[in-house]
Amino acid sequence: APKKNVKKKGAASKGPAVEDALAPGDMSKEELEKHVMRLREELDRERGERNYFQLERDKMHTFWEITRRQLEEKKAELRNKDREMEEAEERHQVEIKVYKQKVKHLLYEHQENLTELKTGGILSMKLAQKDHWAQEMELWKEKCSLKVELKEQELAHEAVLKNKHLKQEQEITQLCNDFERQVREIEARYTEKMHVLRNELDLRRKTEIHEVEERKNSHISQLMRNHEKAFNDMKNYYNDITLKNLDLISLLKEQMEGLRIRVDHLEREKADALLQNKQLNESLQQAQEHIFELEKKLVRYDKDKEALTNAKAHLKITQKEWKDLQWEHEVLEQRFRKVQAERDELYQKFTKAIHEVQQKTGFKNLLLERKLAGLLEILEKKEVELSEVFAASKLDQGALTLVSHKLEDVLNSKNTTIKDLQLQLARVCKAHNDMLQTFEAKLTAFGIPLDNLGFKPLENPMLGQGPAGLVAVPT
Structure with missing residues (x-):
């Protein structure tokens, strides 16, 4: 067996080499027996090495045969792949020729259609120009006749206006005289009443003015805080959205300026208590209406926010379509x-x-x-x-x-x-x-x-x- 031979090989390699110092005739019997034993051991060692090298040679031969078969198979596969690539290239060239012919036919048809459309467009444009010139002449004639009629109507209207102005001036002078006489009489009667009422209303006016000022100041401060808060919220929101909502921001600013002007106007009109009470009531009613409008606008804010999300989604879709169109444009180029x-x-x-x-x-x-x-x-x-x-x-x-x-x-x-x-x-x-x-x-x-x-x-x-x-x- 190969394993035993390998062990013998190791043992022989470890033992001493064969000594050939003396000739076999000069050796004694014991030396000859020892020499024969060494020669037999050397023979066994050489046989084991020969068997080992034969096995190694057989292994190498089998490995070489296997790799040669694999190489031939890979070469055959490579030839098949080359053949398939050549066939695919031929088919691709044939398809390219077919598509070139199709493109040539399409270009020819496109050129023919363009020439037909150009000729038709030129003819239709000439006919339209003729019709336009005819209509323009008719309209010019109508315009001249209308100018003449308008001039006549203006002259007649000016004469009527002059007569009306004369009559109106006479009536106005008569009415002015009557009203001046009535005003003098009314002033004489009501000056006495005003002296009496002024003394009575001074005390009432002072107390009412004080109460109205306190209510007005508290209400104005509350309105200013609410308006500033609403204005800041709307300003932060409308700075983030597109330029289309800038008109709404400017409108809100104008409304705020109107409110401030109205408040200043209320402060300047403290002199007359009765008129100021009426104006404060009106201003309070207008402020309540404005608060109601602001609440409506807050409701609209949610709708605008939802519309903004929809617009962003639509923008993404349009950007995707634009990229597709850009790719098609490059292909067409x-x-x-x-x-x-x-x-x-x-x-x-x-x-x-x-x-x-x-x-x-x-x-x-x-x-x-x-x-x-x-x-x-x-x-x-x-x-x-x-x-x-x-x-x-x-x-x-x-x-x-x-x-x-x-x-x-x-x-x-x-x-x-x-x-x-x-x-x-x-x-x-x-x-x-x-x-x-x-x-x-x-x-x-x-x-x-x-x-x-x-x-x-x-x-x-x-x-x-x-x-x-x-x-x-x-x-």
Whole structure:
């Protein structure tokens, strides 16, 4: 067993090494037996070590096999994951292409709807302007007629007012004379009564004034404490709420100032006792009404507090909605940047195509013009040569007519070819001008100014005029 071998190994390692000092022939019998025993022990020790190392080797081999299998499994899993990631990336790219196509279609439909709405809005605005101008003229005419009528009514009213003022002044002077006479009589009668009553009422007035002052001072101090307390409470509350309740605070301040002015007014009006009693009763009644109003306002305070909590909850909801809208705004801005980049790319492609078409059409126009100029020069030369041949040949009239008919036929055929070439040239120029017009219309529809092209479009108005109205007249 491996454990016994390990113990033997430890024992052998602790014992002395094999001594080979003497040869076996020189040893005695006892020494040979001891030597054999040592050799056997050494052999057993080496066998135990060999078995131990074989077990260790087997363990290492099994561990290596297990780790190799695990490594192959992990590599297979990694390959599967890579394959799944590639498939997911392909599907993602396909979805991105589909969504790009959808966005392009939506942008095209949006642009079409915008153009239709703009045209409809312009037409409706023009019609509305016409209706507005017509209504304005009618209203101006009515205004002029009303001004004339108003002027006439003012003149008539002024005449009536003058007559009324004269009559009223006469009546007022008569009434003033009557009232002055009655006042003198009444003053004479009541001066005597006042002397009698003044002496009697002085004592009563002093006592009543003293009592009224005590009641008034106690009531005023109580009112001032209550008003100060209510004012401080309302001030602390309305400083915490929004700016909308500042009007209420200012109103309360004005009411407090009114109360203070009223109290000062009561102190200044102590001279006349009877009038002061009436005024104090009135002021007490007004103060009680004001206290009742303050109690009502305290009830309203609870309602305002509840409304404030509701407003805070509504504010939280609106803040959340604002954050959502802000996130949507950022998403839309990213989409807008992508769409703008695509628009710039399409614009570059479009300008490149326009350059190519311009070069091709310009080259064709130059070729056709050169061909036409060459044919015209050849025709002139042929006519000159023909006239010289006719003059030199001195043919009879029949031959001349025959030759002239043939020449007319040839010239007619050449003229038809020239007209065909001119017609082709006009059609090419017309197509070129139409393409420029559509290009400018597209640029204005996309909001791109014509100065940003970097070149000036080549437009030939003389070549664009074709026969039979095939080519539009340049504007």
